[in-house]
Amino acid sequence: MKTGITLVGLIDCLRKYTCKCFGIIFFLLSPQPRLNKARLRFSSASPSSPPSNLTFYTRFRQHLGLQQLSLLFTRWVLKVTTLSEQILHLRSLANTRYPGLFHLLQENTQDSIKDGEIKQHFGRKIAIDASMSIYSFLIAVRSEGQQLTSETGETTSHLMGLFYRTLRMVDNGIKPLYVFDGRPPTLKSGELAKRSARKAEATAAHAEAKEVGTAEEVEKFSRRTVRVTKEINDECKRLLTCMGIPYVEAPCEAEAQCAALAKAGKVYAAASDDMDTLCFETPILLKKLMLSEMKKEPVQEIYLDRAMQELGFTRDQFIDLCILLGCDYCDTIPKVGPTTALKLIREHKSIENVLSHLGPKYAVPKKWPYQDARELFKNPLITDPDECEFKWEAPDIDKLVAFLVGEKGFNEDRVRAGAVKLSKNLKGNTQARVNDFFKPVPKTAEELAGLKRKSEEKAAERKKKVKAEKAEKGKGKKGKR
DNA sequence: ACTCTTCCATCAGACGGG
DNA sequence: CCCCGTCC
DNA sequence: ACATGATGGAAGAG
Numbered sequence: 369m370k371t372g373i374t375l376v377g378l379i380d381c382l383r384k385y386t387c388k389c390f391g392i393i394f395f396l397l398s399p400q401p402r403l404n405k406a407r408l409r410f411s412s413a414s415p416s417s418p419p420s421n422l423t424f425y426t427r428f429r430q431h432l433g434l435q436q437l438s439l440l441f442t443r444w445v446l447k448v449t450t451l452s453e454q455i456l457h458l459r460s461l462a463n464t465r466y467p468g469l470f471h472l473l474q475e476n477t478q479d480s481i482k483d484g485e486i487k488q489h490f491g492r493k494i495a496i497d498a499s500m501s502i503y504s505f506l507i508a509v510r511s512e513g514q515q516l517t518s519e520t521g522e523t524t525s526h527l528m529g530l531f532y533r534t535l536r537m538v539d540n541g542i543k544p545l546y547v548f549d550g551r552p553p554t555l556k557s558g559e560l561a562k563r564s565a566r567k568a569e570a571t572a573a574h575a576e577a578k579e580v581g582t583a584e585e586v587e588k589f590s591r592r593t594v595r596v597t598k599e600i601n602d603e604c605k606r607l608l609t610c611m612g613i614p615y616v617e618a619p620c621e622a623e624a625q626c627a628a629l630a631k632a633g634k635v636y637a638a639a640s641d642d643m644d645t646l647c648f649e650t651p652i653l654l655k656k657l658m659l660s661e662m663k664k665e666p667v668q669e670i671y672l673d674r675a676m677q678e679l680g681f682t683r684d685q686f687i688d689l690c691i692l693l694g695c696d697y698c699d700t701i702p703k704v705g706p707t708t709a710l711k712l713i714r715e716h717k718s719i720e721n722v723l724s725h726l727g728p729k730y731a732v733p734k735k736w737p738y739q740d741a742r743e744l745f746k747n748p749l750i751t752d753p754d755e756c757e758f759k760w761e762a763p764d765i766d767k768l769v770a771f772l773v774g775e776k777g778f779n780e781d782r783v784r785a786g787a788v789k790l791s792k793n794l795k796g797n798t799q800a801r802v803n804d805f806f807k808p809v810p811k812t813a814e815e816l817a818g819l820k821r822k823s824e825e826k827a828a829e830r831k832k833k834v835k836a837e838k839a840e841k842g843k844g845k846k847g848k849r
Numbered sequence: 850a851c852t853c854t855t856c857c858a859t860c861a862g863a864c865g866g867g
Numbered sequence: 868c869c870c871c872g873t874c875c
Numbered sequence: 876a877c878a879t880g881a882t883g884g885a886a887g888a889g
Contacts, residue, residue, distance in 0.1 A: 501862095503879090504861060507861060507862095507879085508863095509861095509862055509863085509874085511872090511873070511874070515875090516874065518875060519875085522875095523875095524874095524875050525862085525875085527875090528862080528863080528874070529863075532862075532863050532874095533862075533863075535863095536863080641881075658863095662862085662864095664868095702854090703853085703854070705853055705854055705855095706853085707852075707853060708853075776875070777875055778874085778875070779875085782864095
């Protein structure tokens with residue numbers, strides 16, 4: 369707005385710092401190019417004038433808007449760099465994504481989402497995507513921008529987070545089962561993009577040599593997106609072993625494996641904040657499991673069968689709905705949001721029918737591999753749940769102390785206190801299960817009343833908010849007029 | 850006026866003492 | 868309770 | 876020679 373930057377100026381600047389441009393381009397091509405301070409600092413670690421580019425970029429984005437800017441960069445990239453169309457296409461595949469499924473369920477169904485407390489899950493086995501948690505620990509557990517480290521400078525953020533979170537779960541009687549990603553999740557966009565690229569993009573034969581180079585770049589690119597290194601994963605596994613907590617290694621996506629375990633009845637539910645897990649047919653999904661105790665928010669429990677029942681959908685229709693809403697595997701149709709998607713599927717029952725009845729207003733993406741996505745949801749790569757063996761054992765306190773205190777410099781008292789909690793809860797196991805068996809569904813009147821009150825309060829709050837806003841708006845308008 | 854979509858900004862863990 | 872510093 | 880995703884609010888389009 370204020371700054372009078374021109375396109376020419378921008379391009380000049382970019383030419384000047386060619387290497388830095390890659391960073392910016394990747395930002396732009398990433399599904400959600402957002403910048404925050406931590407990241408800025410992080411990526412500007414190199415000495416030569418990085419801030420100029422980034423601030424430049426930010427200002428410019430405000431000026432132009434994202435789409436034009438990214439178009440501009442795309443064109444520029446094509447001209448100047450060796451990045452080929454395939455990478456661009458790969459990124460564009462994973463473009464926008466609506467978070468709408470949860471809201472949609474919230475508003476269109478009554479019983480599929482239930483708020484509860486963490487205590488209700490006492491004694492239950494719950495599968496958790498380990499990599500997701502570890503990733504968030506690595507990002508969030510920091511002090512003055514730096515991760516926590518042992519004396520030798522090794523990162524310990526992940527151990528810290530994993531240790532205490534697991535402790536809290538065990539303390540609440542939950543028996544966690546961690547599921548580790550097999551191959552990094554790039555299989556999603558990577559494989560799909562490659563596949564569809566191979567299929568349709570034979571037209572790019574004009575530069576075969578280029579394509580060879582590109583394939584390498586694509587691989588490089590996907591390798592880079594590995595979030596949690598093998599070392600970190602191994603340390604976490606070691607910690608879990610010391611704690612007596614079991615884990616499972618998924619061949620591919622942990623989410624899918626969690627769902628399979630839940631479906632087979634090996635665990636009670638899958639805990640994740642990602643609604644995609646529902647598409648893998650987990651009967652129950654727990655959302656915000658760990659947030660609850662800290663912030664006094666309810667644990668959200670989502671039942672797949674009730675959701676489908678209330679929407680009147682079969683599993684296939686439900687998956688199609690999710691694809692329309694936007695999943696990890698393919699793009700959405702522009703102008704089709706949650707509401708429209710629901711309407712369309714209700715009317716036409718399947719994506720094929722939707723496509724054949726779709727008005728000209730809606731431009732379906734040229735490459736829209738919805739069938740592949742559907743296939744991935746229906747038949748994900750998993751190991752048979754029956755072959756997964758896991759049990760909860762007593763912690764090996766000596767090893768635990770040797771590891772955390774000896775190698776990583778944790779406070780010994782805290783670790784020992786934690787270990788005591790672990791073994792104490794293990795003892796209560798048999799009883800816990802019996803209790804759980806006795807009163808699974810019937811809640812006490814108090815609990816019900818409490819929950820009701822809570823939800824009513826929330827609803828009231830929302831209404832009040834809306835009302836207040838409307839009132840304000842009204843006032844403003846009246847005042848103006 | 851209303852509904853739905855797109856754009857933008859912000860933040861992410863766990864614990865304990867005041 | 869909320870705010871804020873500390874964990875390693 | 877690297878770099879994210881969920882969410883809520885506000886503005887925009889039809």
